[in-house]
Amino acid sequence: MASRSSKIKMAKQRVIVGMSAGVDSSVAAALLQQQGYDVVGVFLHFWKEPAQDELRENKCCSAESQQDARKVAQILNIPIYTVNAAKEFKKEVVDYFLEETKAGRTPNPCVVCNERIKFNFLFKKMLEMDGDFVATGHYAEIKKNGDKFHLYTSSDEEKDQTYFLYSLSQKQLSRILFPVGGYKKPAIRKIAEKIKLPVFDKEDSQGLCFTPEKTPTKFIKRNLKLSPGAIITTEGKKIGLHDGLELYTIGQRKGINIGGNGPYFVVGRDFEKNQLIVTNDEKDEQIFKGTMLVELKNWIADEPKLPLEVNVKIRYRHQLVRGIIRQHAAGIQKKTILEVEFLEKQKAITPGQSAVFYADDNEVLGGGTIL
Numbered sequence: 001m002a003s004r005s006s007k008i009k010m011a012k013q014r015v016i017v018g019m020s021a022g023v024d025s026s027v028a029a030a031l032l033q034q035q036g037y038d039v040v041g042v043f044l045h046f047w048k049e050p051a052q053d054e055l056r057e058n059k060c061c062s063a064e065s066q067q068d069a070r071k072v073a074q075i076l077n078i079p080i081y082t083v084n085a086a087k088e089f090k091k092e093v094v095d096y097f098l099e100e101t102k103a104g105r106t107p108n109p110c111v112v113c114n115e116r117i118k119f120n121f122l123f124k125k126m127l128e129m130d131g132d133f134v135a136t137g138h139y140a141e142i143k144k145n146g147d148k149f150h151l152y153t154s155s156d157e158e159k160d161q162t163y164f165l166y167s168l169s170q171k172q173l174s175r176i177l178f179p180v181g182g183y184k185k186p187a188i189r190k191i192a193e194k195i196k197l198p199v200f201d202k203e204d205s206q207g208l209c210f211t212p213e214k215t216p217t218k219f220i221k222r223n224l225k226l227s228p229g230a231i232i233t234t235e236g237k238k239i240g241l242h243d244g245l246e247l248y249t250i251g252q253r254k255g256i257n258i259g260g261n262g263p264y265f266v267v268g269r270d271f272e273k274n275q276l277i278v279t280n281d282e283k284d285e286q287i288f289k290g291t292m293l294v295e296l297k298n299w300i301a302d303e304p305k306l307p308l309e310v311n312v313k314i315r316y317r318h319q320l321v322r323g324i325i326r327q328h329a330a331g332i333q334k335k336t337i338l339e340v341e342f343l344e345k346q347k348a349i350t351p352g353q354s355a356v357f358y359a360d361d362n363e364v365l366g367g368g369t370i371l
């Protein structure tokens with residue numbers, strides 16, 4: 001199986017690189033340039049929340065980030081263009097986030113951003129500039145086998161970002177390069193330092209880019225009308241007040257603000273009664289489930305024959321767990337629904353999050369949204 005990695009040279013083919021001014025995308029551009037590509041940088045300008053102060057700058061496309069991206073482009077002697085994606089980002093990512101939150105689900109805006117914004121705009125720029133490929137600083141690898149392109153996890157397990165990339169199509173994968181996917185993060189920083197990129201020690205971005213805070217709690221409070229209500233234990237005892245059910249997610253421990261014999265964990269949210277249901281037993285059976293339903297979004301290469309035992313990731317920082325995928329009898333408006341049975345019960349399976357399926361050789365098979 002051939003790997004389209006950083007070692008392949010293709011003379012003067014044009015690559016459109018999404019440059020966010022982070023060390024990963026900056027080094028991605030540098031590596032591609034070293035391989036002989038004609039590199040063009042693109043800085044995507046996203047939506048930022050209206051405010052009277054500077055605190056609500058979008059972390060991914062702040063004025064400082066834009067300046068850093070230009071500095072990197074200048075050092076590498078490559079052109080860089082700014083593309084305004086604010087309107088589309090607001091509609092496809094921010095509105096989606098708020099609508100899903102209001103509906104009682106826990107959204108995954110980074111997946112949606114990659115699918116509907118980042119790669120969408122990069123491919124448009126590629127066509128506009130008669131480019132051959134697009135590239136980003138994602139930690140992932142693409143390999144071709146026959147006429148199919150396959151997505152694999154990065155060499156850096158800690159930084160691997162394939163969880164956010166499972167919706168990529170064959171057409172897209174045939175034109176995408178992930179130059180840093182075969183490296184570990186410390187090596188990327190050393191490369192950046194060696195070629196004197198000013199972002200070599202820049203901190204990794206954390207949290208949602210469109211919220212200035214580390215958690216989305218204050219953003220949700222500013223943008224949704226919330227109704228406080230009772231916090232109820234699994235035994236039915238009222239032990240406090242919540243600030244609005246939309247602020248909590250299944251399995252959450254921090255931020256519930258209940259004193260006494262805690263910590264407490266969120267078991268459920270009853271929107272009809274406006275009650276937050278909690279337990280102080282982290283092994284409470286109600287937090288664990290043996291199965292889940294998933295609305296399939298994409299099989300990356302070939303649709304596998306079901307049932308199939310695979311590795312499953314139910315949220316970004318969660319370890320892979322074993323599960324058996326089966327076709328679920330119910331279909332919703334022609335959508336494919338899968339049932340995943342876990343070999344061991346899993347804690348805090350959260351509707352709205354992505355479920356991503358991996359083969360034993362670390363290939364990303366596909367994924368969907370947990371129902």
